[in-house]
Structures are given as C-alpha cells and as structure tokens.
Amino acid sequence: MKIYSCQMHIDQALEELILQEEVYPIMEAVPESEKLSTKCTYCDESALYVVANK
Ligand SMILES: [Zn+2]
Numbered sequence: 544m545k546i547y548s549c550q551m552h553i554d555q556a557l558e559e560l561i562l563q564e565e566v567y568p569i570m571e572a573v574p575e576s577e578k579l580s581t582k583c584t585y586c587d588e589s590a591l592y593v594v595a596n597k
Pocket of ligand 1: 548549550551552583584585586587588
C-alpha cells in the first residue's frame, strides 16, 4: 500500500497506513520527476511525500 500526500495531509496519511497495515510506515519524498504528475490522496495539491509499508 502506498499513499501520496501533500505537506498538509502527511499526518493523516501516516495514521491511515498504521491503521490499515498495523506497521509503522516509511515516509519518503516523492522524486522530482514524479512531483508534477502526482497528487495528494486527500486534496488537489501536488504530493510531496509517499508513505508506504515497505
Ligand atoms: Zn493534501
């Protein structure tokens, strides 16, 4: 599972992944090349972070 998130929704993304996967998530910056084409899961901002369980 992977959740893309902007600055504003990163806490929500971390929490959701913890609830669903029951592991502590890994948070990484979205690569420059993907930033423009990737939107936050919760709003229309560009995603800055990707939260994943591995
Ligand atoms: Zn957002």
